[in-house]
Amino acid sequence: MSMLHIVNKSPFERVAFESCLAHAKAGDSILMIEDAVVGAVDGSSFSGKVKAAMSDKTVYVLGADLAARGLEGKVMDGIVSVDYAGFVDLTANNDTTQSWL
């Protein structure tokens, strides 16, 4: 059973992103949308935790939300950018979804 974890709040605003990383299991997928996309930026005080998660999970970011915040080109290596169609595919290809509101 694989799960898609959807995170929509900045890790600097709430602990939801950190809780997500603590609960997600190997083989799960994590998708950053809305303000959570700042978690994709390389070199922040949070990026180490995302890098650690990438050892056994796949991490995605919604490209439109990244672009809206001017953060394209600042994303750490290994994070996969998806559009809304890719977002839908992630929900279909994982058995369940969990939104970390």
Added chain:
Amino acid sequence: MKYTIMVNEGPYQHQSADTALQFARAVLEKGHEIFRVFFYHDGVNNGTRLSVPPADDRLIQKSWSELAEKHGLDLVICIAAAQRRGLMDADEAKRQGLDANNIAPGFRISGLGQLVEGGIQSDRLVVFGD
């Protein structure tokens, strides 16, 4: 694949109402089916027809109504959340003795059981909110 989408955030609040709308469009473009969209908490405010944003802004509520009309979507507003926030259809306004209703086309008011049914009947339940 069959989807139920849950929307817990109102329009123009943060971003989730917009995200849910764009996700719903992408689900339909991919050829999937949307069994139901359930609006809960402040999400019920997506179902008022009396919102008038500035002319250069998007009208989220109307976008839901148009999507519902085009694809025959079932847009359901939670009754308890709606009553707290002054969201009424004609029947409910009459029952409460109120002088107006404001529900947008394509929306209907019902109970939480509709969310449970959506979860059971759909392959995926995707939640958007604050």
